[in-house]
Amino acid sequence: MHELSYTLVSLFGSRFQNSPVRYLRLEIQYALEYQRPMHRLMTESDAIKREWLVTWKVGVEDGIAYTLFYVVGDREPYESALSGVETMESYDITPVRDEAFYAFIRGQETDRSRQFYTAFEQPTLMIVPPVAYRPHGIVLFDVVGEPAALEQVRSALPDGISVNVRKIGEYDASPGTFATGLTSRQREALTVGREVGYYDVPRNGSVEDVAKELGCAPSTASNHLRKAEARLVERTFK
Known part of the structure; x- marks a missing residue:
């Protein structure tokens, strides 16, 4: 069952209908049996502190998912676990400092991952990266789009996912404004x-x-x- 803590249309209301860009901050939780192996690692081991999915792309012809993760934690156990993932084709690890690295992963797309991304593949809807992975199957991210499109997402998500709306508001971000100067x-x-x-x-x-x-x-x-x-x-x- 997909459980939204609010009815999206009622939350947005008629006062939002004239605004082209609204956003939801979603917290979704995968049941244990549906979590990807590297996500389960965050719960089972303290070696990986945090992980973000920075960007992704799926090859239309070859069905290969190309994903770029930013990971904070111990590289060795992460790479050891990654090499044992059945759907993984190849990967590259690029350290950026002592406890952080990028993982560029090429893996076979699964039916569940395809169903998840398809749920958000609507002309008036999009996920705003990065997507934050947390222990116990929790994933946090923002979605922007029209209220009607947001309402349709819940019925399209695969089984084994519960959904909680953490925040709703008007999307207002200036890309690149604060991109430099922070550690x-x-x-x-x-x-x-x-x-x-x-x-x-x-x-x-x-x-x-x-x-x-x-x-x-x-x-x-x-x-x-x-x-x-x-x-x-x-x-x-x-």
Whole structure:
């Protein structure tokens, strides 16, 4: 069963019908038997702290899925587990710092992955990357599009997925505005802060929540957030 915590059309309401771009922040959870192997690794091992799907493409003719992940964690157990994935054809690992690397993976597309992406393949709907993977089968991402198209998604998703709408609003992002000047850890802290509700109004998450997700002390998380925020303010008014 697909369970949305709200009825999308009623949440958007008639006042949104004239706005071409609205967004949902979705949290979906895969049942254990439907989780991809590398996603299960996050739950079974503390070697992988966080993982984001940055971009993806599926070959129409060869049925190969090309995916690029940004991973924070220990490369060796990740690569060991990846090499044992049955659908994996080949991969490249590119370290970017001590505990972070990119994984470019070429693998056979499965019926379930095809059904998942097909659910969002509508002319007036799209997923905004990155897609955040979390332990226990949880995936977080934003979807933008028309309310009617968003409502149709739930019936098209494969079985074994529960869906929770974490936030609804008007999509307002300026690509590239804040793309430079942040360290990877500062960017990660901001991403986590956004996910746990630290930047919601009213605020629904705390520095302690951010620290828990980052695996660091609250004082360290606070330091990352303050430095990132200061940098963003500086760039805004340059």
